[in-house]
Amino acid sequence: MSDVDFAAMETRFGVPTYSQLPLTLVEGSGCYVTDSNGERWLDFYGGHAVALTGHCHPRVVAALREQTGRLLFFSNAVSSDVRALALRDLASTAPAGMSRSFLCNSGAEANEAAIKIARKTTGRRKVISMEGGFHGRTMGALSATQMGHYLSDYAPGVPDHVFIPFGDLAAARAAVDTNTASIMLEPIQSMGGMRTADEPYLAGLRALCDETGTLLHFDEVQTGPGRTGVWWYGDHFGVVPDLISTAKGLGSGVPVGAVLVRDEIAERIALGDQGTTFGGGMLASVAISATIGVLRDEDLLANATLRGAQIQDGARTMPGVAGFRGRGMLLGIVFDRPAKQIVAGLRARHVLSGTTPGDPNVLRILAPLVVGDMEVDAFLRALHDVLRG
Numbered sequence: 208m209s210d211v212d213f214a215a216m217e218t219r220f221g222v223p224t225y226s227q228l229p230l231t232l233v234e235g236s237g238c239y240v241t242d243s244n245g246e247r248w249l250d251f252y253g254g255h256a257v258a259l260t261g262h263c264h265p266r267v268v269a270a271l272r273e274q275t276g277r278l279l280f281f282s283n284a285v286s287s288d289v290r291a292l293a294l295r296d297l298a299s300t301a302p303a304g305m306s307r308s309f310l311c312n313s314g315a316e317a318n319e320a321a322i323k324i325a326r327k328t329t330g331r332r333k334v335i336s337m338e339g340g341f342h343g344r345t346m347g348a349l350s351a352t353q354m355g356h357y358l359s360d361y362a363p364g365v366p367d368h369v370f371i372p373f374g375d376l377a378a379a380r381a382a383v384d385t386n387t388a389s390i391m392l393e394p395i396q397s398m399g400g401m402r403t404a405d406e407p408y409l410a411g412l413r414a415l416c417d418e419t420g421t422l423l424h425f426d427e428v429q430t431g432p433g434r435t436g437v438w439w440y441g442d443h444f445g446v447v448p449d450l451i452s453t454a455k456g457l458g459s460g461v462p463v464g465a466v467l468v469r470d471e472i473a474e475r476i477a478l479g480d481q482g483t484t485f486g487g488g489m490l491a492s493v494a495i496s497a498t499i500g501v502l503r504d505e506d507l508l509a510n511a512t513l514r515g516a517q518i519q520d521g522a523r524t525m526p527g528v529a530g531f532r533g534r535g536m537l538l539g540i541v542f543d544r545p546a547k548q549i550v551a552g553l554r555a556r557h558v559l560s561g562t563t564p565g566d567p568n569v570l571r572i573l574a575p576l577v578v579g580d581m582e583v584d585a586f587l588r589a590l591h592d593v594l595r596g
């Protein structure tokens with residue numbers, strides 16, 4: 208317990224860009240976080256889809272502690288034992304033929320890198336992305352983001368970005384031309400209302416890209432790795448993209464980003480084409496390896512599927528529940544009314560969840576993949592209580 212008003216201090220000294228919950232968090236463990244008053248909260252928002260292995264997973268913390276005493280940082284100007292291991296571990300999760308990665312620091316940066324790789328390796332310029340998509344706040348990623356005010360406030364964006372309706376294969380076919388470098392999409396538009404790409408759509412995009420020499424780029428900043436029950440979303444259907452950008456949960460809370468690149472594309476990348484000082488740093492690297500190790504050894508991909516199904520089974524008949532979107536532990540519960548009040552009701556019961564700007568009726572669940580029976584029960588009880596009014 209502290210007498211200091213940290214929330215006021217943050218407001219005073221930070222630029223006013225975030226709308227914050229009246230909550231100062233000081234600790235976390237598994238699916239729970241603790242506030243500055245010592246009260247515990249069930250975190251079904253996963254620290255913004257980041258706490259993939261839970262808050263402060265002991266194996267992640269131990270790996271970081273150990274590395275902190277060895278070497279904090281040296282850049283990609285030299286080779287590193289832990290960076291090599293992180294790259295190898297990432298490759299062990301990737302679809303066949305996708306064994307190379309570029310390491311960076313965030314989702315937006317991963318998308319920037321993927322857009323640049325697409326432009327450079329195809330020699331083309333146009334990037335097609337989806338209406339309702341969200342790819343990050345830097346100018347390139349933002350130029351591929353068509354949602355609300357995110358881009359319009361900063362227009363014009365980077366040239367040669369075009370948008371098509373999500374899920375519309377004919378629109379993709381009509382938009383692709385000989386100058387198209389890539390088609391870029393989130394397999395689940397998390398911010399966009401949890402709209403979910405199905406197999407025919409993704410397979411159709413793959414075939415279209417193959418026909419036209421266009422790169423297929425999945426933004427898996429939220430869906431990967433493992434959150435939907437497979438390492439990477441295309442694994443559900445055997446669809447392998449050319450580029451996968453990822454971040455958020457990959458470091459269990461340490462800032463990381465990565466672009467997984469199909470081997471034959473990686474061979475077309477030349478020295479100096481892309482770079483970043485901090486990407487593949489030592490702490491980030493051990494965080495990646497520990498995260499992948501925990502996901503694999505604790506069978507957390509299967510758990511994502513199991514717990515997602517349990518939540519759907521438990522919530523299906525609750526008053527006001529109109530359906531579900533998403534997959535595994537990237538789950539949207541669709542209500543017959545705006546979800547904002549329901550999220551507030553859950554918060555009043557010390558359960559954190561989210562809304563989505565793309566569809567006001569959707570409640571978003573991004574729980575850590577270590578979620579168990581007890582947490583699912585607690586969530587469902589709280590939801591039932593809220594909906595009963």
Ligand SMILES: Cc1ncc(COP(=O)(O)O)c(C=O)c1O
Nearest residue numbers: 313314315341342343428429454
């Ligand atoms: C699908 C997707 N892509 C990219 C980003 C940007 O990631 P970051 O905030 O790490 O730059 C986000 C962030 O929410 C995201 O959800």
